[in-house]
Amino acid sequence: MNREEKKKKVLDMLKDQVITQAQALDLLELIAHETTEKKTSEPEPLAREVEITPPNLPFDFFGQSDYRFSFSEPVRKSQIAELRVIGKNSQINVMTHQKSTIDIKGWYKATRNNNPMITFVEQDNVYVLNYNVHGVKHLGCDIYVPEEMLGLIYIENSNAPVDLRGIEAKEIGVLTKNAPISIRGCISERLIAATKNSDVTVKQVQSKVLDVTTTNAKIVVNDTFAFEGEFKTSNAMIFLQDSGITKSYYETKNANLWIDLTTIDLRGRYEIEGRTTNANIEVLLPDQQDVSYQISGATKRGAIITDRSDLRIRARDKGYLVAKTYDYDTSPSSVNLNLQTTNANIKITETFY
Structure with a gap:
């Protein structure tokens, strides 16, 4: 293999x-x-020629200058089945343009006495940008794709940011490490974004399934709509605002969960599960009308705070609450909250502007 x-x-x-x-x-x-x-x-796929240009600066014998490369590949079918891009230690940006081509403008720094062997390969409407892993110290690029639905777009990088803007694809996968991921204005059926030790930002995204993971860094979700969403980090905050995710799961440690539901569709039903430790969980509900909700909340050495007087309490003590509004079972819209923390409070409030 x-x-x-x-x-x-x-x-x-x-x-x-x-x-x-x-x-x-x-x-x-x-x-x-x-x-x-x-x-x-x-059979070997057809490798496209890469146009290599000299560094912008005169080459220095200490190997500090970057080389440039570029392609412009016509898309022969109405939909790109798959686009895979492999980078290393340098930023990758992906965006759309109004052409029927895949255009790539890249840069790299070679290791001494090694051929970078940068290739752009197409076979059966699958396009792959790759290189000699031992031949480059870093490689990054700006990628322009047509404004049409892709089958799969997969970006793999290391120790450098990845930025996707305005992409439409059935599946989007972004993996890097020790660097941030930013995904804005994208549409997909399934979106996976994973990094380590850096922030992930998801903004103006529509997807059936969202799966976002990092460590020791924030997850920020804004103006995003999905059927399912899973968001995991540690030692940093998860922040959700101006978004509607029908079924969502949030997990962090030693940091707050901030879940702003003020703009949800009041005709929908939502399930929200949140887990953290040593930090608060705060849920903001719309104030246009009373939203029916059910809560199962638990904390140690903290309190559960609500501003609703019409809760039917099933079980309650200082750090435990199981309750629901009186109209929860008959209301056309509802929010089911399952929340847990330690050494901190859980707070559910209706916002007032």
Whole structure:
């Protein structure tokens, strides 16, 4: 099994939820460091020529200058089945343009005495940008794709940011580490974003399924709508605002959860589960009308605070509350809250402007 096949297997396992995003990142990192790749009997795809230009600055013998490369590849079918881009230690930006081509403008720094072997390969309407992992110190690029629905867009990077804007694809996958991910104005059926030790920002996104993971950094979700959403981090805040996610799960440690539901569709039903430790959970409900809700909340060495007087209490003590509004079972819209923290408060309030 060659390196690309191994990567595809890891991604399939991630898609099928056999492994977590963190485990996928670790496996991809191990695959990237393999020194040999077995040859297969499959026919070789057609590799496009890469236009290489000299550095912007005169080349220095200490290897400090970047080289530039570019392609412009016509899209022969109405939909790109798959676009895969592999980068290393430099930023990757993906955006749309009004052409029927995939245009890539990139930069790289080679390791001494190694050929970077940057290739752009197309086979069966699948486009792949790749390179010699041992031949470059860093590689990044600006990528322009047509304004039409893609099948799958997958971006893999390391130690550098990834920024996607205005992309439409059935599936979007973004993996990097130790660098932020920003996804704005995108539409998908399934969107996965995973990094480590850096923020993830999701803004103006529409997706059936959202899966966002990082560590030791914030997750910010704004003006985003989805059927299912899962958001996990540690030691940093999760912040949701101006968004509607029908079924959502939030998990962090040692940091606040801020869930702003003031703009949800009052005709919908929402399920929200939130977990943290040593920090507050705050849920803001719309104030246009009383929203029917049910809460199952638990905290240690904290309190559960609500500003509704029409709650039917099923169980309650200082750090535990199971209750629902009197009209919860008959209302056409409702919010089901399942919240848990330690050493802090849980607060559900209606906003007033």
